[in-house]
Amino acid sequence: MIRRESPADISSIHEVHTAAFGKPGTPGDPPAEAGLVDALRACDAWLPALSLVATTPDGAVAGHVVCTRATAGSTPVLGLGPLGVLPAHQGRGVGHALMHAVLGAADALDEPLVILLGHRDYYPRFGFRPAEDYGITPPVPEWGPSFMARPLTSYTPTIRGAFAYAAPFDDL
DSSP, X not given: OEEEOOGGGHHHHHHHHHHHHSOTTOOSSOOXXXXXXXXXXXXXXXXXXXXXXXXXXXSOEEEEEEEEEEEETTEEEEEEEEXXXXXXXXXXXXXXXXXXXXXXXXXXXXXXXXXEEOOTTTGGGGTOEEGGGGTEEOSSGGGGGXXXXXXXXXXXXXXOXXXXXXXXXXXX
């Protein structure tokens, strides 16, 4: 089941991103993605309706995705990420379901565009293309084709320019 995050999910979400992005067998600090979600939740770019969890039949959190407020030029858009799934649930369609749910929710909220930095072989299946195809430039030029955009129903081609993630991304 996919649903909105609740306050009771916060520690489970942190665990999901720690497990999904951590290096197996490497003790130490949690990966940046786990702290990033916590920092995003505390900033003004947080959009509660776009923080979604996937749960198992017994209600445990198996995955999480979030979109936060970002800009392309002067236009408010969404930055997607992180998307994480517990390793035991990877390869079972959980990430796929989370992506479809968050894109559908964003579209229902009349958001025009979703942008992410991600794997070039994974995200095109959800309609993402290089952001440069839409006239949107990444904050780091080397991101190139891994920096992708997905227009939604209210998208217009006038949305162009330099992209800026929510402030916590700058601390990575």
